[in-house]
Amino acid sequence: MKPWLSKLLLGGLLAIPLALALFGPATGSASARLTVTDTRWPTATVRPTDTRWPTRTPVTPVLTTPTPSHTRWPTKTPTVPRPTDTRWPTVTRTPTNTPTASHTRWPTRTVQPTSTRWPTRTPTPRAASDWLYYANTAYQFDFYSPPGSNIVLQQDRHVKISLPITPGTNLVEKYLDLYVNPKTGVCLSPLGGTYLGYTIINSRFYAVQTGKEQGAGQIYEWKAYSVTRGTNCISFNFVLHSANLGNYATPPPAFDKTAESTVFLAILRTVGWSLPPPPTPTRTPTPAGPTATPSRTPTPGPTATLTTGPFAVVLVNANDALNIRSAAGISNPVVGSFEYTETSVTRTGPTSLVGSDLWYQVQKPGGGAGWVNSYYLAEYVTPSTFCIDTRLQGIFDQLKQAVNNSDGALFASLVSPTHGVDVRLWIYQPAVHYTRAGAAGVFTSATVQNWGGGPSGNDTLGTFAEIIQPDLKTVLNAPYEQYCNNPKAASNFGEPWPGPYTNFNYYSLFKPGTPGVDLDYRQWMVGIDYVRGQPYISVLIRVVWEP
Numbered sequence: 001m002k003p004w005l006s007k008l009l010l011g012g013l014l015a016i017p018l019a020l021a022l023f024g025p026a027t028g029s030a031s032a033r034l035t036v037t038d039t040r041w042p043t044a045t046v047r048p049t050d051t052r053w054p055t056r057t058p059v060t061p062v063l064t065t066p067t068p069s070h071t072r073w074p075t076k077t078p079t080v081p082r083p084t085d086t087r088w089p090t091v092t093r094t095p096t097n098t099p100t101a102s103h104t105r106w107p108t109r110t111v112q113p114t115s116t117r118w119p120t121r122t123p124t125p126r127a128a129s130d131w132l133y134y135a136n137t138a139y140q141f142d143f144y145s146p147p148g149s150n151i152v153l154q155q156d157r158h159v160k161i162s163l164p165i166t167p168g169t170n171l172v173e174k175y176l177d178l179y180v181n182p183k184t185g186v187c188l189s190p191l192g193g194t195y196l197g198y199t200i201i202n203s204r205f206y207a208v209q210t211g212k213e214q215g216a217g218q219i220y221e222w223k224a225y226s227v228t229r230g231t232n233c234i235s236f237n238f239v240l241h242s243a244n245l246g247n248y249a250t251p252p253p254a255f256d257k258t259a260e261s262t263v264f265l266a267i268l269r270t271v272g273w274s275l276p277p278p279p280t281p282t283r284t285p286t287p288a289g290p291t292a293t294p295s296r297t298p299t300p301g302p303t304a305t306l307t308t309g310p311f312a313v314v315l316v317n318a319n320d321a322l323n324i325r326s327a328a329g330i331s332n333p334v335v336g337s338f339e340y341t342e343t344s345v346t347r348t349g350p351t352s353l354v355g356s357d358l359w360y361q362v363q364k365p366g367g368g369a370g371w372v373n374s375y376y377l378a379e380y381v382t383p384s385t386f387c388i389d390t391r392l393q394g395i396f397d398q399l400k401q402a403v404n405n406s407d408g409a410l411f412a413s414l415v416s417p418t419h420g421v422d423v424r425l426w427i428y429q430p431a432v433h434y435t436r437a438g439a440a441g442v443f444t445s446a447t448v449q450n451w452g453g454g455p456s457g458n459d460t461l462g463t464f465a466e467i468i469q470p471d472l473k474t475v476l477n478a479p480y481e482q483y484c485n486n487p488k489a490a491s492n493f494g495e496p497w498p499g500p501y502t503n504f505n506y507y508s509l510f511k512p513g514t515p516g517v518d519l520d521y522r523q524w525m526v527g528i529d530y531v532r533g534q535p536y537i538s539v540l541i542r543v544v545w546e547p
Contacts, residue, residue, distance in 0.1 A: 128147075130147045131144040131145060131146055131147060131149075131270075132144060132145040132146075132147070132149040132150075132151070132161070134151065134159070134161065136156070136159070136180070138156040138157075139156065139180050139229065139232060139234070140273060141229065141234070141271060141272065141273050142271070142272050143267060143268075143270045143271040143272065144267065144270040145161050145163060145176070145267055146163065146164060146263055146266070146267075147164070148163070148164030149161050149162065149163050149164065150162045150409065152175075152398075152409065152410050152413040153394075153398070153413060155391070155394065156180065157179065157180040157181065158177075158178070158179055158180075158391075158534065159176075159178040160175060160176070160177055160178070160413060161175060161176045161178070162174070162175045162409055162413070163175055163176060163238075163263060165255070165260060166255065166256070166259070166260065168252060168253065169242075169252055169253050169254060169255035169256075170242050170243045170244075170245055170248070170251070170252050170253070170254055170255055171240065171241070171242045171255035171260060172218075172241045172242055172243055172436075172437040172440075173239075173241045173409075173412070173437075173440070174238075174239065174240055174241070174260060175238075175239050175241075175413075176236060176237065176238055176239075176267065177191070177222075177237040177238075177239055178234070178235065178236055178237065179234070179235045179237070180229075180232050180233075180234050180235075181232065181233050181235070182231060182232060182233070183228055183231055183232055183233040186207070187207055187226045187227065187228045187233035187235075188207055188209060188224075188226050188233070188235075189207075189209050189222075189224035189226050189235040189237055190235060190532055190533065191209075191211055191222055191224055191235075191237050191532055192209070192211055192532075193209035193210050193211025193212075193222065193224060194209060194210055194211065195207065195208075195209050196208040196209060196210060199225070201225075201265070201268050201269060201271075202268075202269060202271070204227055205227065205228075206225040206226060206227045206236075206268070207224075207225070207226045207227075208223070208224070208225055209223070209224040209226070210222065210223050210224070211224070213358060214244070214353055214356065214358050217243060217244040217246070217247045217356045217435070218241065218242075218243060218244070218417070218435060218436065218437065219241070219242045219243070219244060220239060220240070220241050220417060221239070221240045221242075221257075222237050222238060222239045222240070223237075223238050223261065223264060224236065224237045224238070225238075225264075225268055229273070236264075236267070236268060238261070238264045238267075240255075240257065240260060240261070241417070241436070241437070242255060243437060244356050246356065247356075310343060310344045310345060310346060310380045311345040311346070311347065311362075311377040311378060311379060311380055312342065312343040312345065312377070312378050312379075312380035312503035313338050313339070313340055313341070313342045313343075313345065313376060313377065313503060314376060314377065314378045314419070314500070314501070314502075314503050314504060314529075315375070315376055315419065315500045315501075316340040316376055316499075316500060317340065317499050317500055318340060318495070318498075318499025318500075318502070319340070319499070320340055321337040321338060321339055321340060322337060322338045322340070322342075322372055322373075322376050323336075323337050323372070324336035324337055324338065324362065324364055324370035324371065324372055325370060325371050325372070326370060326371070327352075327371055328352035328354050328359035328361075328371045329352075329354040329359070329371075330373075332371070335364065335368075335370050336364045336365060336366065336370055338365070338372070340499060340500075340502060341502055341503070342503075343380045343503055344380070345362055345363075345372075345377060346362060346363045347360050347361065347362055347363075348361045348362060348363055348369050349361060351374070352371070357373055357374075357375065358373075358374045358375075359371045359372065359373055359374060360372055360374045360377065374418075375418070375419070378418070378419065378503065378504065378529050378530065378538075379529075379530040379531065379532075379533070380503065381505060381530050383484075383485050383505055386484070386485070386505035386528070387484040387485065387505075389535060391535055392507065392528065392535060395414060395526075395528070395535060395536075395537065396476070396482075396507075396509065396526070398410060398413075398414055399411070399414055399472075399476065399526075399537065400476040400477065402414065403469055403472045403473055403476060404473065404476075404477070406443035406444070406465070406469070407443075408439070408440040408441055408442060408443050408444065409440055411439055411440070411442065411443070412436050412437070412439040412440035414536060414537050415434065415436045415439040415536060415537055415538075416436070416529040416531060416536040416537065416538040417436050417531055417536065418529065418531050419529050419538050420433055420434055420435040420436055420438070420439070420538070421433070421434050421439060421537055421538055421539065421540060422500075422501075422527075422538065422539050422540070423464070423468060423540045423541075424451075424452075424498075424539075424540070424541040424542065425451035425452060425454075425460055425467060425468065425471075425542050426451070426452050426453070426454050426460075426542070427490060427493055427495075427496075427498070427541050427542070427543055428493065428495070428498075429451065429452025429453065430452060431539075432449045432450075432451065432464075442464040442465065442468075442469075443464070443465050443469065444465070445463060445464065445465075446463060447463060448461055448462060448463055449461070449462065449463065449464065449467070451467055451468075454546065455546045468540075468542075471522065471524075471542055472524060472540075474511065474522050475509055475510075475511045475522045475523065475524050476509070476524075478511040478522075479511075480509045480510055480511045481509075481510045481511075481512065482507055482508070482509060482510075483507065483508040483510060484505075484507055485505055485506060485507075486508055487508060487525070487543075488508040488510050488523060488543075489508070489510060489521055489523040489543045489545075490508070490523070490525065490541075490543045497525070498541070501527050501538075501539050504527040504528060504529060504538055504539055505527070505528050506525050506526060506527040506528065506539065507525070507526050507528075508523055508524075508525050508543075509523065509524045509525075509526060510522075510523045511523065513545075519545040520545070521544070521545065522542075522543075522544060523542070523543040523544070524540060524541065524542055524543070525539070525540070525541040525543060526539065526540060527539025527540075527541075
């Protein structure tokens with residue numbers, strides 16, 4: 001054993017008796033007798049507040065902003081590159097917007113301060129100052145018509161402008177019938193006709209068609225130019241309406257068709273497009289020269305779409321029928337018939353002109369084909385469709401204008417080009433009939449008509465201007481009521497809407513009587529004929545109280 005360890009043990013043994021002598025044995029409880037050396041785990045000193053778990057006062061941390069030297073990814077302060085570091089130097093413009101030529105690789109075109117991408121188009125004198133200007137603000141195009149032209153119908157999608165003619169011939173009228181229709185296929189005229197191909201006018205492609213119809217001594221020839229405008233098809237239809245020379249006891253000179261048609265292209269060359277059309281996914285072909293044709297435009301067939309029906313029988317007396325013949329003309333055998341109420345006649349295609357009458361080939365009720373005189377057919381429009389046709393109010397307003405101003409041209413433009421107009425002063429008396437050509441002169445004609453007898457039994461004699469015009473003014477200038485396909489005041493008559501007009505839809509324009517009197521009411525029933533989808537007046541019948 002090491003000497004120093006021996007000394008340490010010996011000193012410890014000697015210290016025990018000394019300690020007992022000094023302190024003596026412990027007294028009191030067992031816990032009190034414990035010495036400091038007997039405590040295996042010393043008891044922790046309790047704070048004077050006796051709080052077992054003292055509440056910790058939160059220490060607000062002090063946030064320090066790291067110095068740039070402590071930032072792992074220091075933010076780089078952008079520096080302005082030297083001119084030699086710029087691959088494409090920025091062009092510095094002067095206050096006058098003129099670029100510095102020495103710094104511009106591609107010189108910027110100087111734009112005038114007043115320019116815009118699509119400048120507002122001010123009508124320019126594309127024609128002589130005395131030409132009639134027309135602008136369609138809804139579809140953004142305009143054009144001019146020669147002196148003497150007159151706008152007789154103006155709607156967003158349908159415009160009619162009468163054009164001047166050379167007097168003294170069999171040409172009754174010449175007019176532009178313009179339609180704007182949604183483009184659903186090849187852009188062609190709603191009037192139909194034979195397709196002739198395309199022509200280019202002012203760098204635009206126009207589909208060209210010609211057509212002709214004839215009936216009741218009236219001849220209608222047209223040439224149509226149709227152009228696509230965005231999602232619409234705009235058709236300029238130039239119509240020459242002439243009378244059959246056989247109608248005259250002493251025929252006038254025949255009109256010069258070539259001379260009367262020269263104005264058509266003159267008008268089309270003035271057409272301008274005020275604003276860009278809506279974008280369309282179809283790419284417009286670029287003409288390669290004056291005779292270029294569009295490369296991706298579908299090629300239409302030799303003729304336009306034919307209106308096949310349904311057609312309704314009209315102008316046939318009640319309980320009578322329309323004969324169907326084996327071939328065109330009344331000399332051919334009858335092979336069937338249509339009742340006067342029939343509304344489902346279908347054309348099968350061909351037409352034939354016999355004398356001044358146009359005949360249609362139609363499908364017979366029992367099958368097979370036959371022929372009928374087209375004068376006794378009209379495009380069928382259901383009553384529900386008719387009663388919501390918003391164009392009719394325009395017809396009534398223009399009728400009022402024509403009557404108030406004695407405007408024969410306007411009145412004639414409202415009359416059916418196919419069936420003319422039947423006018424009855426008394427509902428049960430025969431009608432006085434006017435063709436469209438004759439309707440143009442009703443306000444100035446000195447011809448005395450027999451309008452039939454009323455309750456007195458005496459015939460009413462007089463001109464249209466003397467007898468009919470004043471009564472029309474009385475109703476049209478009053479706050480009249482409108483009743484669609486309702487006879488209203490005519491309900492007490494045995495045949496409120498006469499049999500020959502059964503399939504013509506109509507409106508009753510009713511002027512109520514004076515309060516307290518009531519029986520001085522007035523009413524005009526206006527029958528409507530649709531020709532190529534356009535409404536025209538075909539019947540006018542007055543209704544008054546009769547004792």
